[in-house]
Amino acid sequence: MKSEINLITPEFKEASQISWPRTVGMIAAVVLIVSIVGVAIFLPSRIYSVESDVETLEERIEDKQKAYREYYEIKDKIEVIEHRYNVGQQLKALQTPFSDYLGTMKGVSNGEVTILHIDIDEDKEVEIEGRGTSLQNIALYLRDMDDLEFLSLVYHSYMEMEEEDAFEFEATARMD
Amino acid sequence: MSQKEIEGAIRFEAEKFAAAPLESYIVDYVSLGQKEVEGQKANEVVLVMVNRRMVEDYLKPFTYAGYRPQVVEIAPFPLERLVKQMSPHYVEQNFTGVILNIGAENSTLLVLENGRYGFSRNLNVGSRHFWKALTDSRGGFGEEDEEEPWESEYTPFFADMKTFFEKKEFQLGMEYRDGVFDPEAVQEVALDLSFQLRRSLDYYLYKMQREDVDLQKVYLCGEIAGIKGMEDFLAEELSMEVKLLNPLYLFADQQGEGKIENGEILAVATGLAYRGWKA
Numbered sequence: 001m002k003s004e005i006n007l008i009t010p011e012f013k014e015a016s017q018i019s020w021p022r023t024v025g026m027i028a029a030v031v032l033i034v035s036i037v038g039v040a041i042f043l044p045s046r047i048y049s050v051e052s053d054v055e056t057l058e059e060r061i062e063d064k065q066k067a068y069r070e071y072y073e074i075k076d077k078i079e080v081i082e083h084r085y086n087v088g089q090q091l092k093a094l095q096t097p098f099s100d101y102l103g104t105m106k107g108v109s110n111g112e113v114t115i116l117h118i119d120i121d122e123d124k125e126v127e128i129e130g131r132g133t134s135l136q137n138i139a140l141y142l143r144d145m146d147d148l149e150f151l152s153l154v155y156h157s158y159m160e161m162e163e164e165d166a167f168e169f170e171a172t173a174r175m176d
Numbered sequence: 177m178s179q180k181e182i183e184g185a186i187r188f189e190a191e192k193f194a195a196a197p198l199e200s201y202i203v204d205y206v207s208l209g210q211k212e213v214e215g216q217k218a219n220e221v222v223l224v225m226v227n228r229r230m231v232e233d234y235l236k237p238f239t240y241a242g243y244r245p246q247v248v249e250i251a252p253f254p255l256e257r258l259v260k261q262m263s264p265h266y267v268e269q270n271f272t273g274v275i276l277n278i279g280a281e282n283s284t285l286l287v288l289e290n291g292r293y294g295f296s297r298n299l300n301v302g303s304r305h306f307w308k309a310l311t312d313s314r315g316g317f318g319e320e321d322e323e324e325p326w327e328s329e330y331t332p333f334f335a336d337m338k339t340f341f342e343k344k345e346f347q348l349g350m351e352y353r354d355g356v357f358d359p360e361a362v363q364e365v366a367l368d369l370s371f372q373l374r375r376s377l378d379y380y381l382y383k384m385q386r387e388d389v390d391l392q393k394v395y396l397c398g399e400i401a402g403i404k405g406m407e408d409f410l411a412e413e414l415s416m417e418v419k420l421l422n423p424l425y426l427f428a429d430q431q432g433e434g435k436i437e438n439g440e441i442l443a444v445a446t447g448l449a450y451r452g453w454k455a
Contacts, residue, residue, distance in 0.1 A: 002179065004451065005204040007226050007248040012235055016244050 101150060101175065108144045112137035116168075124175040126151070131168050135159070138169050150175055177219055182207070190225055201225045206253070208292060222293060224250060247451060251277055251284040252296035254447025258423055259395070260291060261450050266425055273391055275421065276373065276410075277443055278398030280304050283369065284444075285376050289389055295380045301369040303399040309365045366406075370413035377414075395421035397443035423447075 065072070106115050109130070117129040128145075132138035138159065146154040151173045158170035177185070182205070190203045208220040231248055238245050255275045263269050275286040281302040287295040381387055394416050396407060401420060411418040423446035424439025439446075 001207040001209065002182075003206060005206055005224050005249055005253060007202045007204055007224065007231055007250070008245065009202060009228060009231055009235070012232075012245075016246075 104148060105145065105151075108148065109141055110144075113141040120175065126173040126175055128171045128173065129168070130171075131162070131166055133165050133167075135167055138167055142171055145171070145173060152176055182219060182221065186221065186223060190223060193223070193225060200228050202228050202231050202248075206293065226250070247448070249448065249451075250296075251279070251444050252286040252293060254444050254451070255284065255286050255397075256288060256291075256293050256447070257450045258421070258443055258447035259288060261447075261453065262421070262423065262426065263291065267395065267421070268393075271393075272389060273393040273395065274373075274377065274416070275395045275397070276401075278303055278369075278396075278401050279444075280399060283398065285373060287377070287380055287389075287391065289386075294386070294389070295384065297376045297379075299369065299372040299376065301365060301372060305365045305368075306362055306400055309362050366409055367413070370410060373410075373414060391416065393417045393419065395419055397421040397423075397440040399441055401440045402438050 101120075102118055105118060105126075105128070109115055112134075113130050113132040115128065115130045117127075119127045121127075130138075130141070132141065138156070142154050142156055145151055154171060154173040156169050156171040159167060160169075161167050186203065186205045187198070190201070191198055194201055202225070204224050206222045206224070208222060210217045211220045212218070226248075234248065235245060255277055259267050259271055259275060263271065270291040271288050272290055273288060275284075275288065277284040277286070279302045281304055283299040283301055285295075285297045285299055286293070377391065381389065381391070394410065394414060396410065396418055397420065400406065402422075407418045407420065410416075420440050421443055422436070422439040423443055424436035427436060
């Protein structure tokens with residue numbers, strides 16, 4: 001049941017409703033202006049504060065660097081050594097260590113055959129020059145060479161008698 | 177009838193009373209509940225129509241001052257609300273009787289039936305008519321009192337009234353200080369007020385067929401309601417009990433301590449302020 005009247009005009013009622021956004025707009029504008037003024041006042045002082053902090057920190061870093069200079073020098077040296085070691089390791093990886101193979105190949109000769117020269121090229125082609133007391137010893141040597149695990153296709157390319165009881169030979173093999 | 181149906185009917189009825197297009201009025205209504213008329217139940221409503229321009233003119237001073245009024249009412253409703261708030265300690269519970277608020281230009285007569293709106297009417301007598309009668313007949317008052325001269329009938333009303341209340345020099349229908357005023361002039365206006373009151377009450381009782389309503393008491397409020405002698409004068413003229421309705425008596429205790437005088441001036445304003453409060 002309607003118990004009260006309100007004779008306010010509809011236009012006035014609507015205007016009152018519009019006035020709220022207007023009021024809110026005014027408040028927003030005031031807040032914005034205050035914010036701008038606040039930023040204008042406080043931002044330079046804040047920047048100055050941050051700059052002075054940065055300077056202080058830089059000075060501290062310098063002090064620390066001075067205090068730990070020896071440590072840094074050792075660290076640099078370690079780094080250089082590590083670098084060199086790494087380079088050495090990389091170079092080693094590129095080259096095949098042939099010394100063991102050469103020892104083995106020489107050991108096969110068993111005194112009857114003298115190895116004069118062994119050459120291994122980049123393609124792992126092995127050229128062997130040697131001298132034996134007999135052709136049989138040379139042949140046995142080459143057969144023993146062929147039995148080695150790391151050698152294959154051993155064949156002689158040259159064999160000649162130099163003097164009595166002295167034969168020179170050249171052989172070629174391939175390292176696997 | 178649903179509220180929507182009532183609103184449609186109100187608009188239809190309002191068009192009958194409108195002298196101009198209905199759009200030039202602000203129309204509203206109050207439901208008084210159901211009533212039996214010729215054996216049938218009917219919704220009783222109070223239709224209120226106010227010229228739109230008049231409302232706009234009232235609103236202008238407030239908007240110019242930067243305020244946005246939320247409610248516009250006519251005086252009877254705030255007075256009804258005030259009586260409800262003052263019941264039962266200061267006004268009888270479910271009061272049936274008359275409230276008379278003397279305004280500046282005119283006065284509001286409100287008849288309450290069991291505490292609810294029954295009838296209201298504007299009377300063409302206000303405090304201004306009293307002051308005009310006084311100033312017209314003041315004789316040499318202005319010349320005698322140089323400190324507070326009565327410059328003209330346009331002297332600010334409240335300043336005049338303050339002077340009166342402070343000096344307590346005016347008693348309606350009685351002797352005046354040094355015979356400065358002509359008592360007949362004021363009495364004429366007071367008689368006019370009582371005459372209009374009687375006529376309106378007769379209209380209510382007989383034309384509106386409310387002979388069964390027993391009107392025994394008048395609560396008096398408004399701008400010059402507190403003038404000494406006004407209660408007695410109206411009581412004698414209307415043959416009814418007349419009592420001041422001072423809303424600020426609410427601040428007084430049971431023994432009347434702390435009561436604020438002249439609060440009857442604020443009756444309508446207090447009633448407006450009570451809008452939205454539960455009685």
